[in-house]
Amino acid sequence: xxxxxxxxxxxxxxxxxxILKGIDLxxxxxxxxSLLGPSGSGKTTILRCIAGLERPDAGELTMGRDKLSSQTxxxxxxxxxxxxxxxxxxVWPHMTVFENVAFPFRVNRLERKxxxxxSRLVRAALDLVRxxxxxxxxxxxxxxxxxxxxxxxxxxxxxPRALLLDEPLSNLDAVLREELGAxxxxxxxxxxxxxxxxxHDRREALSLSDRIxxxxxxxxxxxxxxxxxxxxxxxxxxxxxxxxxxxMQVRGASRTLLPRRWRVATGxxxxxxxxxxxxxxxxxxxxxxxxxYAEKIRFFAPEKIEIGKSVALEYEA
Amino acid sequence: MKRSSVxxxxxxxxxxxxxxxxxxxxxxxxxxxDNVVLQETLxxxxxxxSLMTTLVTAGAGSGLSVFFALFFARTFALYSWRAKRVARLxxxxxxxxxxxxxxTAYVIAWNPGTGLLNSFVKFPFGLYGTWGLIVLFAVSxxxxxxxxxEDRLRRIDSSLxxxxxxxxxxxxxxxxxxxxxxxxxxxxxxxxxxxxxxxAAFAIPAWIGAPERAYTLSYxxxxxxxxxxxxxxxxxxxxxxxxxxxxLPTLLILALAxxxxxxxxxxxxxxxxxxxxxxxxxxxxxxQFAFATYHLFAWLAPLSMLFAxxxxxxxxxxxxxxxxxxxxxxxxxxxxxxxxxxxxxxxTGTFIYGPLSALLILxxxxxxxxxxxxxxxAVRSSELTFLLASSTxxxxxxxxxIMVLSGRFxxxxxxxxxxxxxxxxxxxxxxxxxxxxxxxxxxxxxxxxxxxxxxxSRSETWRRILLPILRPELIGxxxxxxxxxxxxxxxxxxxxxxxxxxxxxxxxxxxxxxxxSSAAALSILLVGTVLLxxxxxxxxTNGRLGY
Numbered sequence: 027x028x029x030x031x032x033x034x035x036x037x038x039x040x041x042x043x044x045i046l047k048g049i050d051l052x053x054x055x056x057x058x059x060s061l062l063g064p065s066g067s068g069k070t071t072i073l074r075c076i077a078g079l080e081r082p083d084a085g086e087l088t089m090g091r092d093k094l095s096s097q098t099x100x101x102x103x104x105x106x107x108x109x110x111x112x113x114x115x116x117v118w119p120h121m122t123v124f125e126n127v128a129f130p131f132r133v134n135r136l137e138r139k140x141x142x143x144x145s146r147l148v149r150a151a152l153d154l155v156r157x158x159x160x161x162x163x164x165x166x167x168x169x170x171x172x173x174x175x176x177x178x179x180x181x182x183x184x185x186p187r188a189l190l191l192d193e194p195l196s197n198l199d200a201v202l203r204e205e206l207g208a209x210x211x212x213x214x215x216x217x218x219x220x221x222x223x224x225x226h227d228r229r230e231a232l233s234l235s236d237r238i239x240x241x242x243x244x245x246x247x248x249x250x251x252x253x254x255x256x257x258x259x260x261x262x263x264x265x266x267x268x269x270x271x272x273x274m275q276v277r278g279a280s281r282t283l284l285p286r287r288w289r290v291a292t293g294x295x296x297x298x299x300x301x302x303x304x305x306x307x308x309x310x311x312x313x314x315x316x317x318x319y320a321e322k323i324r325f326f327a328p329e330k331i332e333i334g335k336s337v338a339l340e341y342e343a
Numbered sequence: 344m345k346r347s348s349v350x351x352x353x354x355x356x357x358x359x360x361x362x363x364x365x366x367x368x369x370x371x372x373x374x375x376x377d378n379v380v381l382q383e384t385l386x387x388x389x390x391x392x393s394l395m396t397t398l399v400t401a402g403a404g405s406g407l408s409v410f411f412a413l414f415f416a417r418t419f420a421l422y423s424w425r426a427k428r429v430a431r432l433x434x435x436x437x438x439x440x441x442x443x444x445x446x447t448a449y450v451i452a453w454n455p456g457t458g459l460l461n462s463f464v465k466f467p468f469g470l471y472g473t474w475g476l477i478v479l480f481a482v483s484x485x486x487x488x489x490x491x492x493e494d495r496l497r498r499i500d501s502s503l504x505x506x507x508x509x510x511x512x513x514x515x516x517x518x519x520x521x522x523x524x525x526x527x528x529x530x531x532x533x534x535x536x537x538x539x540x541x542x543a544a545f546a547i548p549a550w551i552g553a554p555e556r557a558y559t560l561s562y563x564x565x566x567x568x569x570x571x572x573x574x575x576x577x578x579x580x581x582x583x584x585x586x587x588x589x590x591l592p593t594l595l596i597l598a599l600a601x602x603x604x605x606x607x608x609x610x611x612x613x614x615x616x617x618x619x620x621x622x623x624x625x626x627x628x629x630x631q632f633a634f635a636t637y638h639l640f641a642w643l644a645p646l647s648m649l650f651a652x653x654x655x656x657x658x659x660x661x662x663x664x665x666x667x668x669x670x671x672x673x674x675x676x677x678x679x680x681x682x683x684x685x686x687x688x689x690x691t692g693t694f695i696y697g698p699l700s701a702l703l704i705l706x707x708x709x710x711x712x713x714x715x716x717x718x719x720x721a722v723r724s725s726e727l728t729f730l731l732a733s734s735t736x737x738x739x740x741x742x743x744x745i746m747v748l749s750g751r752f753x754x755x756x757x758x759x760x761x762x763x764x765x766x767x768x769x770x771x772x773x774x775x776x777x778x779x780x781x782x783x784x785x786x787x788x789x790x791x792x793x794x795x796x797x798x799x800s801r802s803e804t805w806r807r808i809l810l811p812i813l814r815p816e817l818i819g820x821x822x823x824x825x826x827x828x829x830x831x832x833x834x835x836x837x838x839x840x841x842x843x844x845x846x847x848x849x850x851x852x853x854x855x856x857x858x859x860s861s862a863a864a865l866s867i868l869l870v871g872t873v874l875l876x877x878x879x880x881x882x883x884t885n886g887r888l889g890y
């Protein structure tokens with residue numbers, strides 16, 4: 027049974043520090059939602075409250091019809107039927123790949139399964155993450171990416187009501203990150219699994235999610251589809267964090283400008299002087315000085331422009 | 344996952360009980376100090392002499408330990424060679440073998456009358472008395488200082504030395520200007536630790552100091568009880584108070600050295616490098632020569648004499664010297680194992696109650712860590728309690744336990760083996776608790792969380808995840824505790840009773856009866872057992888524990 031999460035007025039303090047200042051959010055069945063924000067924004071705390079690894083100080087958390095946490099109720103993590111993948115893999119070093127994935131079945135007293143049934147389920151989960159040939163290996167005999175696949179298989183094997191991902195890709199190198207990210211998305215869509223991803227990487231959130239919730243200082247700053255947040259950021263913070271936007275003083279007024287909305291007017295000589303250029307493979311990133319703007323303008327263009335040259339820049343509002 | 348308020352109250356009560364139980368003997372003894380007797384004791388000339396003997400021998404011994412340890416540790420930390428593990432074991436042997444065995448070996452080798460090595464090399468300034476005490480303290484505790492320095496020197500990024508070298512510094516200058524300042528907090532720490540161990544030692548003063556009337560404070564405590572019985576308690580308590588007062592500042596220095604060590608922590612980033620090189624050149628030749636000479640005289644030659652004296656007819660070596668080596672036999676072992684009436688109870692005491700105490704210590708440590716898992720302050724306060732108890736001189740603990748467990752508080756274990764078990768637990772809890780705590784800390788919290796999310800209860804998580812991962816620490820912790828218990832004498836000598844004897848107390852008696860051959864045979868059996876246990880520890884923990 028998949029789940030819909032509803033969170034109302036979630037608060038959490040560590041000592042005197044307010045980590046979550048009253049979070050309201052919901053996640054629909056089969057939806058892939060990313061909690062995106064800088065360090066200390068409270069995204070991991072929300073995930074850990076959902077998992078039951080933290081007890082909220084206030085607020086209510088429901089999954090489907092079940093109340094997971096409120097002032098009076100608290101369902102312990104082992105009873106929530108949630109799969110979770112951790113940043114540091116959390117693959118038990120003294121168990122083989124097979125034993126790691128079989129663990130949830132072996133400790134679940136409510137739904138006892140026969141060894142044959144467990145083997146079938148474990149192998150199916152390993153097959154999903156393409157690790158079947160590695161089932162007898164120990165974690166130290168696997169690469170980081172393979173270990174994270176084991177963690178994913180373990181989380182998926184017990185057919186969880188939802189999948190929680192706590193920065194699962196941040197310890198991997200760039201190539202593996204893209205590969206495993208795509209695989210997570212494929213599995214989530216195949217299994218139609220409600221998934222919540224915690225990340226501080228906007229590219230990860232943009233490429234994987236159905237919806238992004240941006241957090242800042244323990245509060246929700248904005249939420250929406252990746253496209254809407256990227257193209258029309260509702261606040262300066264979202265613009266800066268997701269679209270790399272710049273908030274600048276333009277003729278006495280404060281404006282948020284997105285680098286991808288600048289266009290170089292072909293053939294025209296303007297007042298923006300190129301001061302810096304970085305080659306990104308399929309395009310260039312530029313920084314230009316313009317007397318109308320207090321700070322340097324950041325923009326992207328496919329063509330190579332010499333440093334020191336002045337160009338005319340147009341902003342598409 | 345936070346605990347409920349009932350859980351927190353339970354943890355508080357448990358931590359409080361641990362504090363009270365473990366520190367009760369110390370408090371009991373110190374509370375027994377009579378002001379008048381204390382004043383009288385402090386004014387006696389014998390006290391001043393004993394205090395001076397204690398301070399001079401412990402201080403000079405720890406200074407020498409640190410000097411040699413620094414010299415050896417540098418080469419071990421920076422260089423790698425083929426037989427390094429064996430060389431390291433050679434260096435650590437005086438730490439592994441009980442102090443009374445080492446003292447017995449020295450007596451057989453260099454006692455002024457019949458010492459077997461006297462005709463080859465005389466012991467400088469005579470074995471018995473102050474000089475002998477200093478040398479034996481230095482030799483027996485040098486490996487502890489070595490372990491501290493080796494660890495610290497290993498952590499120094501090799502680029503710091505390379506930069507000094509490129510600046511024109513030679514090996515000696517690099518050692519003096521780079522290595523030494525970086526390990527300076529550890530030097531204070533090692534000095535304090537060796538000093539604390541020296542002033543609390545009983546076997547070495549009993550074997551080496553007492554024959555020349557060079558009495559240390561710990562020996563004076565023993566004497567007070569021996570001569571005065573229960574009437575000697577107030578005087579023994581006064582000596583105990585002074586001994587305890589001498590240990591406390593060393594604990595403070597240790598704590599400061601630990602903090603200072605953190606300040607000098609040079610390896611924390613991933614980028615730092617520690618390069619281990621092949622040794623070469625004249626300095627390597629000098630090191631090999633110094634290493635061989637030191638260990639030959641420090642323990643190899645005396646221990647060889649100890650071994651030799653067990654293979655010849657009893658008393659022959661003392662009467663006829665090394666000429667007896669033509670009549671090798673195992674009769675002494677036969678006598679000790681089959682004919683000496685006290686052997687059976689001594690072996691039972693050491694090899695039944697020793698492992699039993701180690702097991703109880705391990706189980707209690709584990710139960711406490713399971714209870715306190717989510718309460719850092721409870722772990723820290725227990726750790727501090729165990730550290731304080733382990734730093735307390737054995738004589739103080741033993742006398743304190745006699746007072747607490749003699750029926751005054753409803754429990755009477757006096758004159759039973761269980762009071763010795765209690766003493767081992769108070770003194771050695773720290774040895775098991777610390778590695779287990781460190782092992783538990785090194786397990787990522789997410790491993791536990793993943794298990795809970797998979798449906799495992801708290802107890803199941805312990806049984807299936809934490810205990811299997813902690814297995815090396817559990818095995819290693821058991822042996823780490825067992826080895827010092829097997830070689831314990833300071834507390835046993837006070838707590839010995841018709842129901843409890845140990846190999847240590849039997850050796851002490853044999854020494855008194857001047858039966859050196861039997862003492863030597865028992866010593867060799869004990870050394871063999873300890874070395875075997877060490878090897879087992881290394882193998883069972885894949886080299887993570889043991890030496």
